Amino acid sequence: MTTSSVNLTPGGASAATEGPRYRSLLAAARGLVRCDAAALLRLDGDVLRPLAVDGLSDETMGRLFPVASHPRFARLLESERGLRFAQDCGLPDPYDGLVAGQPGILPVHDCMGAPLRLRGAVWGLLTLDALEAGTFEAVGPAQLDALVALVETGIEAAHTIQEMEARAMREQAVAQALRSGGGAARELLGSSPAMKQLCSEIDTVAVSDLTVLVLGETGVGKDLVAQRLHARSRRSDEPLVQVNCAALPEALADSELFGHKRGAFTGAVQDRSGKFEIADGGTLFLDEVGELPLTVQAKLLRVLQSGEVQRPGSDRMLKVDVRVIAATNRDLPAAIAQGRFRADLYHRLSVYPLVVPPLRERGRDVVALAGGFLEENQHRLGARNLRLSPASKAALLAHGWPGNVRELEHVISRASLRAFREQRRGARWTAIEPHHLALDAAAAGSSATLPSMPPAPAPAGSQASLAGAGGGTLREATEAFQRAWLAEALARHRGHVANAAREAGIDRSNFHRTLRKLGVPRPDGAP
Structure with missing residues (x-):
């Protein structure tokens, strides 16, 4: 600091x-x-x-x-x-x-x-x-x-x-933040023209301290873009701290980003450094920044403008030197028009926008990426030489990949497990065939982003709304499905949000936020 x-x-x-x-x-x-x-x-x-x-x-x-x-x-x-x-x-x-x-x-x-x-x-x-x-x-x-x-x-x-105490606290917080990132380090892979252009743009802006806004569909690897930006910057020896804004409960977002002083609120039993302080000298990656509540957006804007952080409960301003990278799969201009995102914050974040291409626009990169995922699964399963058959390669190239690289990773993981269970003892290699990939089943379930629900009578008009969504984009169809699913869940539980959230498998605050975002009304007389 x-x-x-x-x-x-x-x-x-x-x-x-x-x-x-x-x-x-x-x-x-x-x-x-x-x-x-x-x-x-x-x-x-x-x-x-x-x-x-x-x-x-x-x-x-x-x-x-x-x-x-x-x-x-x-x-x-x-x-x-x-x-x-x-x-x-x-x-x-x-x-x-x-x-x-x-x-x-x-x-x-x-x-x-x-x-x-x-x-x-x-x-x-x-x-x-x-x-x-x-x-x-x-x-x-x-x-x-x-x-x-x-x-x-x-x-x-x-x-x-x-x-010395402050340095020890910061090193401990940095280590905790890095552990929370988890997983093995990965790099951006691909030799398609779209990826070559993206990597060139990354290397151009990495050496500066400009704020970068990474845009792209879900699952394209926006976190890997942030990692490459940090690794090729002058701050590469300092920490890269990642925050998943979509997972921040609104009541705790202040404390997570800006820290707090002891006694600032019930449960604040000691001083805590926020992510901005932990990332001081390095890079802060705000993933899913479009999900931040408006109150937190205002405070984030103030930090970006002044370079100063004020912990809740404290009257002192702390100077920080942080390079900010933000990412979102949301249409922020549309969110601004709807009053869900601040226009001034958008312009502060999008000093240098980078658009990550979807997997369907990357040609044979899908085969190279699949090879990397096969290698990971081979070591994880203890299998010998997992390989794609020619028919499987063709199937991968023909698939639309609405879930992008993340969907490919999951498809390869499932296929590796299926093929490994079928392999002959003593075989020198294991072939991944199209039936192991099960891409037809994956395509059928690609739009279902919420947990499957038990059979129940649908409210009047819901089937019509789902059918009508077929003429729009994948996102519109997905949101239409979510809207109908949530309305049905609330109806089944007579408007009781806690019970509906439990069925959906998400916490109540995120469930409330999803209802507001999608404009799903609560039933009359709901508790």
Whole structure:
């Protein structure tokens, strides 16, 4: 995470861990110089923020002191080695009413302080107050220099510890994010003109930091495009963090992307880094970005515009350096027209759009891809030399592949298992034949994206709506089927969404989102 050089709290360091360090440091300072009140304040932009106080009321810790409004603090920050204010100094005292046991304006007293520096930059202030005038007369320049050196050494040590803690937390979060990606690494394969053009476009934009929007039908391999973009970028040594936006429950999307502070909401028992912080310095891949709720879209736009993340529950902005790649199979301009996607976010994401061609437009690439999947299944099954017969190759080339590469992968996996079970003992190779591929059965079920339902009477008109969908595109037919299926499921369960979602095999929040997206009405009087 990119932060100011004077910021002492990088990453996820919490007040629970940093507070005791500063209090111990302040106690050591008071051991060298006798005083009635002392404070350690960090410079945060144009304000001073108390980190530890002794002899001042607890209220002090909740205050911010703008430097422009407190001339004593301003003079201390401008001084080279610190200074002691004269007893008759007319400048207002910022601690009036805050010294323990002194509720009003302070009587004549001694006040002294010095600027603190960390790695060459002003970090903040150490202030000392004594109620007895003349207390600090015995504190000479050498003693004050020693006091400042002691505190600065402690600040440097605390800063180093917090950097190590933040680095360990980030490495742990990165490792968890990478594990969640799962699966063996794959690459874009194919020598068709369409794929050569795509790879050329990827290599052109990869070396830049431009935001890329990857477009294409479901199953074409948009995640592999993101992986190639990252691998050929200047950020390849940093993490590639992937987020499946379609799987984010709306209530937790904020926390997943931007993190949260402890206590931000019920269940937030500790600070958490969001995916933007985890990907700092590297690449963040937002898959299925078209599924993000509008409220999260607004916050995502703000991060893309400013490069700053604000954790829920925190008032601090964290600077991040992240290259964003987004992907969707949705028609975003149509979603904008329907009010389901922000136009300004679309233009921020589509700085450099890339369109991944569907498998049906890639010619003989289907055979090369099938060979790769056969090799994977051969090792998984312990089979010997899984090979496509000439008839199977012809069948693969003739198929329309509405599910694209993902459908091909599943077809090959099923065919490998069927052929392996039929193989003769001792055979040197196993042939994949057309009946193993079962492409006719795959084509018949390609439009059914929801689980199969038990036989039930269909509401009036539903069969007609499914039949009428046959004249449109595959997507229109699929959405028509989903719409009818959902309406029937709700009718069977008398509008009870939880029961219908359980039958569909998806969680309730996603079920609600699908109902809204497809415009499926709830029955009258539904619970």
